[in-house]
Amino acid sequence: MKPRIAVDMDEVMANVEPKFLDLYEQEFGRKLNRSDYWGKKIYGLREEEKYLRDALFEKGFFRDLEVMPGSQAVIRELMEDYEIFITTAAMEFRSSFEDKYDWLQEHFPFLHWKNFVFCGDKSVIRADYMIDDHVNNLEKFEGTGLLFTASHNAYEERFFRVNNWEEVRIFFKELKVNA
Amino acid sequence: MKPRIAVDMDEVMANVEPKFLDLYEQEFGRKLNRSDYWGKKIYGLREEEKYLRDALFEKGFFRDLEVMPGSQAVIRELMEDYEIFITTAAMEFRSSFEDKYDWLQEHFPFLHWKNFVFCGDKSVIRADYMIDDHVNNLEKFEGTGLLFTASHNAYEERFFRVNNWEEVRIFFKELKVNA
Numbered sequence: 002m003k004p005r006i007a008v009d010m011d012e013v014m015a016n017v018e019p020k021f022l023d024l025y026e027q028e029f030g031r032k033l034n035r036s037d038y039w040g041k042k043i044y045g046l047r048e049e050e051k052y053l054r055d056a057l058f059e060k061g062f063f064r065d066l067e068v069m070p071g072s073q074a075v076i077r078e079l080m081e082d083y084e085i086f087i088t089t090a091a092m093e094f095r096s097s098f099e100d101k102y103d104w105l106q107e108h109f110p111f112l113h114w115k116n117f118v119f120c121g122d123k124s125v126i127r128a129d130y131m132i133d134d135h136v137n138n139l140e141k142f143e144g145t146g147l148l149f150t151a152s153h154n155a156y157e158e159r160f161f162r163v164n165n166w167e168e169v170r171i172f173f174k175e176l177k178v179n180a
Numbered sequence: 181m182k183p184r185i186a187v188d189m190d191e192v193m194a195n196v197e198p199k200f201l202d203l204y205e206q207e208f209g210r211k212l213n214r215s216d217y218w219g220k221k222i223y224g225l226r227e228e229e230k231y232l233r234d235a236l237f238e239k240g241f242f243r244d245l246e247v248m249p250g251s252q253a254v255i256r257e258l259m260e261d262y263e264i265f266i267t268t269a270a271m272e273f274r275s276s277f278e279d280k281y282d283w284l285q286e287h288f289p290f291l292h293w294k295n296f297v298f299c300g301d302k303s304v305i306r307a308d309y310m311i312d313d314h315v316n317n318l319e320k321f322e323g324t325g326l327l328f329t330a331s332h333n334a335y336e337e338r339f340f341r342v343n344n345w346e347e348v349r350i351f352f353k354e355l356k357v358n359a
Contacts (some may be wrong), residue, residue: 117271
């Protein structure tokens with residue numbers, strides 16, 4: 002049996018940052034710089050917090066997110082040696098289910114729905130590797146966690162960090178070489 | 181940390197059988213007897229198969245299912261000693277997500293959404309116990325599986341069988357006594 006990789010959606014396969022920045026600019030009339038939110042959640046900024054946070058609960062929010070560069074090619078490549086499960090903490094957002102499902106079917110048609118998981122607490126996931134931007138998911142994971150860089154985890158040092166999908170590719174390529 | 185029980189929805193928490201029987205009677209003008217479908221899937225009957233199977237894909241199908249007798253009381257009781265995760269193979273049915281979510285919130289308001297899991301292949305579930313009516317889910321499970329009786333598993337003998345929620349209660353009570 003192939004070893005299994007659990008891959009998070011938001012901020013790993015789907016790029017949420019550009020959407021937040023657009024919403025912010027539309028609403029507050031100014032462009033955020035990376036330095037404004039680096040080390041924090043974008044929707045954790047003071048006065049704007051509620052506006053951006055509320056957007057997450059709207060139908061459609063998760064439907065038109067950009068695909069994270071490289072994710073399609075690297076996931077397809079990893080499928081040769083690994084079982085890939087998409088594990089997303091969708092349960093907080095009832096309105097996100099169909100959007101996330103349609104987004105996956107559109108952008109990752111080579112994945113089977115049997116391998117989609119919408120959950121809340123990710124400690125329920127059984128896998129060998131987990132690629133995720135949220136430290137609390139990796140903390141509870143029994144396998145090897147890879148921390149995908151996002152603004153809110155920028156200063157975290159407890160997990161192996163991957164800054165982009167090319168680094169994911171290299172991580173698993175080196176595993177194979179050293180096997 | 182409490183041990184964890186993964187609980188299936190359809191035919192375990194939610195009673196699908198009466199709905200299928202009603203649909204069958206409405207469409208084909210005759211009541212099915214248990215002997216007509218015992219040992220099989222109700223929607224696996226010859227000529228009617230497609231009609232009942234299609235119903236599963238309609239919005240609303242999963243929203244008004246009866247609550248399986250005893251499931252609420254026993255799950256609430258088990259929560260004292262166990263972490264309960266609801267693990268349902270919803271991914272085949274895009275239209276079921278919101279229905280299943282709303283159904284859980286209505287009938288099991290004491291469960292947190294963090295503990296809901298909508299998935300396909302349940303081998304991704306990490307738990308100590310799994311209560312499920314589908315043998316293929318229990319086969320792939322690494323913990324202890326309890327087979328909840330449904331027509332399609334009536335002659336299965338490989339797993340510990342529970343015929344109703346009272347038997348689930350007794351199983352875990354005996355575990356506690358013998359611990």
